[in-house]
Amino acid sequence: MTEASQKSGAMSRRQFLSDTAKTACGVSLFGFGLGMYSQQARSLPPLAVRPPGALAEDEFASACIRCGLCVRDCPYDTLKLGRFGDDVLTGTPYFTARDVPCEMCDDIPCLKACPTGALDPELEIIDDARMGLAALIDQETCLNFQGLRCEVCYRICPLIEEAITLDLQHNQRSGDHAFFIPVVHSDACTGCGKCEHACVLPEAAIKVMPRKLAKGKSAEHYRLGWEEKQKAGGSLVNPDVQHEYNLPAGVEYEHGGRGLIEEKVEAVPFSGNPLDTLKQHKADLQ
Amino acid sequence: MKKLKMPGTDRIARVGWLKANEWLLLRRASQLFILGLFLIGPVADIWIVKGNLASSLTLDTLALTDPYVLLQSLFAGHMMQATAIIGALIVLIFYLLVGGRVYCSWVCPINIITDTANWLRKKLDIKGQGLRFSLKTGYWLLAMTLILAFITKTIAWELVNPVSMVYRGILYGMGSAWLMVLAIFMFDLFVSRRGWCSHLCPVGIFYGLLGSKSILRITAMNREQCNDCMDCFSVCPEPQVIKPALKILTEDKNPLIQSGRCTNCARCIDVCDQNVFSFTTRFNKQDGMHLHQQKEIMP
Ligand code: SF4
Ligand code: SF4
Ligand code: SF4
Ligand code: SF4
Ligand code: SF4
Numbered sequence: 001m002t003e004a005s006q007k008s009g010a011m012s013r014r015q016f017l018s019d020t021a022k023t024a025c026g027v028s029l030f031g032f033g034l035g036m037y038s039q040q041a042r043s044l045p046p047l048a049v050r051p052p053g054a055l056a057e058d059e060f061a062s063a064c065i066r067c068g069l070c071v072r073d074c075p076y077d078t079l080k081l082g083r084f085g086d087d088v089l090t091g092t093p094y095f096t097a098r099d100v101p102c103e104m105c106d107d108i109p110c111l112k113a114c115p116t117g118a119l120d121p122e123l124e125i126i127d128d129a130r131m132g133l134a135a136l137i138d139q140e141t142c143l144n145f146q147g148l149r150c151e152v153c154y155r156i157c158p159l160i161e162e163a164i165t166l167d168l169q170h171n172q173r174s175g176d177h178a179f180f181i182p183v184v185h186s187d188a189c190t191g192c193g194k195c196e197h198a199c200v201l202p203e204a205a206i207k208v209m210p211r212k213l214a215k216g217k218s219a220e221h222y223r224l225g226w227e228e229k230q231k232a233g234g235s236l237v238n239p240d241v242q243h244e245y246n247l248p249a250g251v252e253y254e255h256g257g258r259g260l261i262e263e264k265v266e267a268v269p270f271s272g273n274p275l276d277t278l279k280q281h282k283a284d285l286q
Numbered sequence: 287m288k289k290l291k292m293p294g295t296d297r298i299a300r301v302g303w304l305k306a307n308e309w310l311l312l313r314r315a316s317q318l319f320i321l322g323l324f325l326i327g328p329v330a331d332i333w334i335v336k337g338n339l340a341s342s343l344t345l346d347t348l349a350l351t352d353p354y355v356l357l358q359s360l361f362a363g364h365m366m367q368a369t370a371i372i373g374a375l376i377v378l379i380f381y382l383l384v385g386g387r388v389y390c391s392w393v394c395p396i397n398i399i400t401d402t403a404n405w406l407r408k409k410l411d412i413k414g415q416g417l418r419f420s421l422k423t424g425y426w427l428l429a430m431t432l433i434l435a436f437i438t439k440t441i442a443w444e445l446v447n448p449v450s451m452v453y454r455g456i457l458y459g460m461g462s463a464w465l466m467v468l469a470i471f472m473f474d475l476f477v478s479r480r481g482w483c484s485h486l487c488p489v490g491i492f493y494g495l496l497g498s499k500s501i502l503r504i505t506a507m508n509r510e511q512c513n514d515c516m517d518c519f520s521v522c523p524e525p526q527v528i529k530p531a532l533k534i535l536t537e538d539k540n541p542l543i544q545s546g547r548c549t550n551c552a553r554c555i556d557v558c559d560q561n562v563f564s565f566t567t568r569f570n571k572q573d574g575m576h577l578h579q580q581k582e583i584m585p
Contacts, residue, residue, distance in 0.1 A: 023420050031430040038434070038442035061440035062362030065355045065370070066450065067341035068458050072327070081454060083461025090445045091340075091454055115341045115349055116359065117367040 045087040046209050048094040049191060051079055052102065052129035053111045053119040057210075064118035066091030073113035076103050097193025097208045102131065104158050104192050127159065132191030133214035134163070134184045134206055142205035144180050147171045153195035153206050154182050162188040164195065182206070186215055292408060293517035294557035309552035316392045324457055338453045339393070340444075341370060349373040354492045355450075358443060361435040378496065384550070386497030390483065390490050390523075391551035395452045399467060400483045401523075403474035408520075410475075417478040421526065424491035431488050449489045484523050490549075498546030503568050504554065506531040506541040510574075511560040518554040518563065528554065532562070540571035 044050070044057055051070055054060050070093050071079040078100045082088030093110075095102060104126045111119040123129060136142055136153075143150035144166075157164045164182050171177040184195075184206075193208040208214075229235055245253045250263035271277065297306040304311075323335045324342070336343045341351040351373035356366060381389060390397055431443035444450060448466045455463035470482050483490055506512075509532050518532070519525040527545035530536045536544065554563045 019420050020422075023423050023426055027423065027426040027430050030427070031434050034442055034446065035434050035438050038438045038440050038445055058439060059364065062359060062435070063364040063366070065340045065351070065359060065441065066444055066454065067337040067351075068454065069337045069341060069343060071458065072333075072336040081458040083459050083463065084446075084451055084455070084466065085462035089440070091450070113336075113343070115343075115351060115367070115369040115373060116364070117370075118364075121367065 044089075044094070044210055046213055047096055047098070047207070048082075048088050049097055049102075049132045049193060049208055049210075051093055051095070051110045051119055052104075052108055052126060052131055052190070053114075053121070053123035054131070055118060055120055060092070060118055061089060063116050064092050065116055067115065068093065069113040069115060070110040070119060073109040075105065075109065076100060078102050079110060095193070097132075097196040098204060099197075101193035101197040102190075103194075104129070104190060127188075127190060129190045129192075130211060132193070132208040133186055133211045134189050134191065134193070134195050134208045135214040136182055136184060136206045138205040141201055141203075142182070143200070144182055147174065147177060147179055149180060150200055151180060151182060152198050152200050156194050156198040158192065158194060159188050159190065163190070186211075293520040296515065296517070296559040297557055300559060307556055309556045313392055313551060314398065317395060317398060320393055321395060321453070321456065324453070328457060338450065338457055340450055340454075341373065348376075350377050352450075353378045353496075354489060355441065355444065357492075358431060358435045358441045361432045362439050362441055363436075381493060381496045382500060384497075384502045385500035385548070386493030386495065386546060387490060387549035388497070388502075389493045391549040394449055394489075395456075396449055396467075396470065396487075397483065399471050400474045400480070403471050404480055404523075407475055407479060412476070412479075415479045416476070417481060419478065419481065419485040421485065423485050424488060424494075427486060428488040428491045443488065447489065449487070480523055484547075494546040496546070497548075497550075499568075500546070501567050501569075502550060503566060504543045504548060504550060504552065504563055505566045505570065506543065506562050507564055507566070507573060508560065508562045509534070509541055512562050513560055515559065517557040517559070521553040521557050523549055523551065523553075538571070541573055542566070542568060542571060 050057075050060065051074075055063055066081065068081050068091075071081055078095045079093045080095065082090055082092050082094060084090050088094050106126060108123065108126055111121065111123060134153075139145045151166060154160060154164045154166055162185065164184050166180040167183045169179040169181055171179050191208050191211070195206050196204045196208050199206050243255065247253060252261050252263075253259065254261060294306055324338065327333045327336060334345060339352055340355050341349070343349050349369050349372070351370045353374040356370060356374040359366060434442045446466070448463075448470055451463045451466055455461065474481050474483075478485070506528070512532060518528055522528055524545070524547045527543050527548045531541050531543045550565075552563075552565065555565070
């Protein structure tokens with residue numbers, strides 16, 4: 001249909017081949033660029049959290065078709081879609097905990113709305129969601145780390161006492177107070193971001209991040225002696241030796257228990273009658 | 287050089303502007319109506335349709351999914367759950383019947399942009415094709431999007447696909463997506479005539495493949511009336527599809543426009559002053575005039 005077809009066969013053939021080559025080159029070049037871009041764009045920025053049940057980031061990129069149905073069914077308007085030019089994969093759903101956290105709906109409507117399985121329907125109980133992991137990153141500004149009693153993050157946590165606990169520690173600065181240190185437990189934290197949202201500081205000291213970022217991993221061969229001992233029901237290396245304490249008579253030491261114990265001298269109850277006191281004193285002297 | 291006469295002038299003069307643009311107006315109405323159905327949710331909190339063109343839920347019952355996105359996801363290694371697959375099948379069957387590129391001319395928002403660019407191009411009297419792409423480029427791009435999905439294990443094309451981006455942008459927040467729209471408009475206006483929709487867009491090519499055997503077709507039934515004014519060629523986004531039917535170049539000599547690349551936009555029906563074209567089914571290979579059309583032409 002081009003003029004080429006009217007010219008000699010050889011000519012049109014050459015024309016065809018060069019056209020095809022040009023097109024193929026152009027398209028592959030574009031494909032290469034797009035491929036690079038897709039690889040670069042695929043890592044989730046640290047403060048973007050995926051909705052509950054989201055497949056692992058790699059699978060998610062192949063499964064989510066960016067329809068936004070999850071966004072529409074979230075009653076708290078938590079979720080939004082990455083816009084072209086944002087750091088999040090274009091069109092994929094995420095939320096920013098500091099703006100609007102996930103309220104951990106019992107019926108998980110966002111997940112129910114997803115037509116593709118990018119939000120995994122196997123997740124049935126919201127407490128099992130692992131959207132991210134909270135980490136108390138900044139100990140220098142967290143009020144509880146200064147010995148104050150803020151612990152708003154702890155109180156707001158939907159899984160209080162499971163996902164966050166307060167660890168008592170001696171406050172060396174004041175000498176006779178305690179620090180109530182908020183500690184997040186990765187086996188219970190869903191990453192809902194309520195704590196980060198609620199942190200009273202102008203910039204949250206506790207932040208929800210992708211689990212991969214927030215979580216360390218101990219080496220395969222590490223064993224904690226005290227745990228192993230408990231599992232085995234006794235020392236694994238040498239038989240336990242009873243420690244001998246060199247203590248004055250009437251005093252003993254109970255390791256891992258009550259500590260120093262002084263033998264109680266039978267105390268005589270204090271009597272209301274002053275004569276009894278005098279009699280007692282006399283008996284003591286004899 | 288003589289200034290280009292806008293196609294359709296003759297028919298407008300004879301039957302009036304409204305009648306001579308009736309299909310175009312219907313299409314715009316359809317494109318805006320569908321967008322409106324989606325938009326009325328976030329704007330007025332009336333939820334008739336949720337989601338976007340990639341996947342939607344109508345009245346909480348009808349779930350539809352774009353088969354092209356589903357295919358990309360499949361290539362990227364994800365097997366979707368039943369909701370999406372059934373939704374994609376419904377869409378697939380619909381377009382197999384009415385012609386795949388009905389998506390282009392009756393649904394896709396980019397079509398409004400590229401049609402406008404092309405109209406302005408004629409108004410500004412920009413001649414020639416500009417940057418030339420082979421008509422096969424779109425097929426290459428379609429293949430590339432699928433291969434890329436397979437290699438990168440992501441639905442890579444959807445990162446930049448302007449079709450879904452515009453819809454998502456309007457419904458969920460534009461970001462820099464308007465830059466993409468502007469780029470396509472400028473590209474079609476100044477760089478390449480009908481460059482995007484008729485040569486490059488893999489979405490259009492995908493739906494075109496779906497439509498190659500569709501029931502609903504345009505026929506050049508009254509082709510012996512043709513006076514070679516070339517208006518139809520001038521308005522058709524895929525002019526190469528008209529020629530075989532109009533100039534009797536097909537083997538079986540029937541007047542149906544057979545290429546799946548025809549968008550069933552019916553712009554040819556609008557502009558042709560000789561009433562050569564009409565909608566029909568692929569089974570109607572009849573040549574010659576309908577009675578009611580004859581009446582319209584006779585003074
Ligand atoms: S669990 Fe509820 S609040 Fe959280 S993202 Fe889903 S719908 Fe929104
Ligand atoms: S509903 Fe599922 S497929 Fe749609 S945007 Fe949300 S996660 Fe992606
Ligand atoms: S993110 Fe914070 S509030 Fe939510 S479960 Fe984890 S610790 Fe609790
Ligand atoms: S809310 Fe913020 S400042 Fe208060 S205890 Fe938690 S992390 Fe510290
Ligand atoms: S070719 Fe692509 S951009 Fe153009 S109308 Fe069709 S789907 Fe839309």
